[in-house]
Amino acid sequence: MKAVHFGAGNIGRGFIGLLLSQAGYEVVFSDVNQTLVSALRERGEYVVTLADDEKKQLHVRGVTAIDGTDPDAVAAAVAEADLVTTAVGVNILKHIAPGIARGIEKRIAASGGKLHVIACENTIGGSTQLKEQVFSHLDEASKAKAAELAAFPDAAVDRIVPIQHHDDPLAVTVEPFYEWVVDSSSMFPGYKPIEGVHYVHDLIPYIERKLFTVNTGHCAAAYIGRLKGYETIQQAMGDDEVAGEVRGVLSETGKVLVERYGFDRAEHERYIDKIIGRFRNPHLTDEVTRVGRSPIRKLSPNDRLVKPALQAYELGIEPDRLAKVMAAALLFDVPEDPEAVQLQQDIASGGIEAAVEKYTSIPREHPVFRLVIGHYERQIAASRA
Numbered sequence: 001m002k003a004v005h006f007g008a009g010n011i012g013r014g015f016i017g018l019l020l021s022q023a024g025y026e027v028v029f030s031d032v033n034q035t036l037v038s039a040l041r042e043r044g045e046y047v048v049t050l051a052d053d054e055k056k057q058l059h060v061r062g063v064t065a066i067d068g069t070d071p072d073a074v075a076a077a078v079a080e081a082d083l084v085t086t087a088v089g090v091n092i093l094k095h096i097a098p099g100i101a102r103g104i105e106k107r108i109a110a111s112g113g114k115l116h117v118i119a120c121e122n123t124i125g126g127s128t129q130l131k132e133q134v135f136s137h138l139d140e141a142s143k144a145k146a147a148e149l150a151a152f153p154d155a156a157v158d159r160i161v162p163i164q165h166h167d168d169p170l171a172v173t174v175e176p177f178y179e180w181v182v183d184s185s186s187m188f189p190g191y192k193p194i195e196g197v198h199y200v201h202d203l204i205p206y207i208e209r210k211l212f213t214v215n216t217g218h219c220a221a222a223y224i225g226r227l228k229g230y231e232t233i234q235q236a237m238g239d240d241e242v243a244g245e246v247r248g249v250l251s252e253t254g255k256v257l258v259e260r261y262g263f264d265r266a267e268h269e270r271y272i273d274k275i276i277g278r279f280r281n282p283h284l285t286d287e288v289t290r291v292g293r294s295p296i297r298k299l300s301p302n303d304r305l306v307k308p309a310l311q312a313y314e315l316g317i318e319p320d321r322l323a324k325v326m327a328a329a330l331l332f333d334v335p336e337d338p339e340a341v342q343l344q345q346d347i348a349s350g351g352i353e354a355a356v357e358k359y360t361s362i363p364r365e366h367p368v369f370r371l372v373i374g375h376y377e378r379q380i381a382a383s384r385a
């Protein structure tokens with residue numbers, strides 16, 4: 001069985017590639033980073049280290065890579081694959097879509113077998129988004145055939161993999177915990193389960209629980225931690241005030257999740273505790289600039305801050321802590337992060353209200369909008385005091 005995985009980065013090597021290899025797949029990575037591609041081709045293996053006391057090493061063997069900038073190689077790989085997965089970043093999906101579309105066209109021409117394409121990105125409906133991008137590159141006749149041949153089940157993936165700083169470009173240190181949940185309702189009947197994957201019929205509660213707990217809490221630690229001058233999540237979580245803000249924000253999203261999806265309250269509290277323990281993992285060094293990266297994406301209407309805040313408001317819960325994190329995200333001034341630069345330029349040129357309206361899509365008259373602006377102004381005043 002052959003899997004083509006787009007993105008040989010942290011989660012690609014440290015989670016999806018590892019799990020697929022353990023499940024018996026021959027993994028072919030597609031990446032545009034030539035250092036990674038050459039090393040994977042030359043060595044055909046790499047090592048994943050678990051970040052705990054034991055530091056167990058897992059050897060991933062029998063892997064290779066193709067150059068993601070070579071359209072023919074990408075199309076040929078997709079045409080021959082039994083499974084396609086991605087972990088490139090939501091904003092990159094549009095760049096890999098043409099290659100996947102060409103691969104599907106080749107499969108149609110060769111009367112190839114059915115294919116599942118699973119986007120493993122931090123977003124709601126990642127595979128559905130990828131499907132739309134892929135189908136936009138197909139003509140009408142191919143679209144109908146592609147719909148019979150390729151399914152795009154959505155997924156939720158959870159494993160903290162920081163930016164790696166090893167001499168070996170392929171080595172990757174990951175937290176021991178992982179969770180990969182896939183929506184089986186949009187898969188072809190008789191699919192072969194991947195060992196280690198949890199299949200569910202309704203993914204929405206799982207993806208929202210993950211995104212609005214792990215990722216909302218994580219970015220709260222990053223944005224508020226950065227305002228207090230911390231460089232890593234571990235340092236930030238060592239500060240009681242930051243840890244308290246993280247708990248506060250997770251209390252708000254927790255109420256929403258319990259109310260909307262009927263999760264058991266006590267069990268959800270344990271889920272939160274476990275996640276906070278994962279953020280504190282002393283065997284990891286996770287930079288706040290990675291966890292807070294792409295603030296425009298994180299402030300977008302369907303992501304980890306605005307969506308739960310508006311859901312909370314609808315349920316009569318004031319999302320004050322979420323608004324505070326949004327305000328801190330608006331102050332995330334990192335010159336190496338193109339979205340942070342863009343956001344700061346927009347705030348400087350058009351003002352904070354126009355920027356909040358543009359990026360969050362929350363109407364100016366909405367009470368949550370006022371909460372965000374109030375926190376932003378207080379944080380600006382505090383920084384000047």
Ligand SMILES: NC(=O)c1ccc[n+]([C@@H]2O[C@H](COP(=O)([O-])OP(=O)(O)OC[C@H]3O[C@@H](n4cnc5c(N)ncnc54)[C@H](O)[C@@H]3O)[C@@H](O)[C@H]2O)c1
Nearest residue numbers: 007009010011030031032033068087088089121122160161
């Ligand atoms: N790191 C984590 O803890 C984590 C956990 C869960 C989910 N995720 C999600 O996984 C995705 C990847 O995150 P990451 O941390 O691994 O990022 P990363 O930057 O380490 O990896 C992304 C990889 O994609 C490659 N890439 C970029 N353009 C490409 C293209 N056109 N074709 C093929 N490859 C291309 C990059 O070269 C890079 O190697 C994101 O959506 C992220 O939200 C990350």
Ligand SMILES: O=P(O)(O)OC[C@@H](O)[C@@H](O)[C@H](O)[C@H](O)CO
Nearest residue numbers: 122157158159160161215218291
């Ligand atoms: O990858 P992002 O930018 O969406 O979010 C940053 C981190 O919160 C994220 O990568 C987590 O480490 C991961 O989602 C844990 O499962």
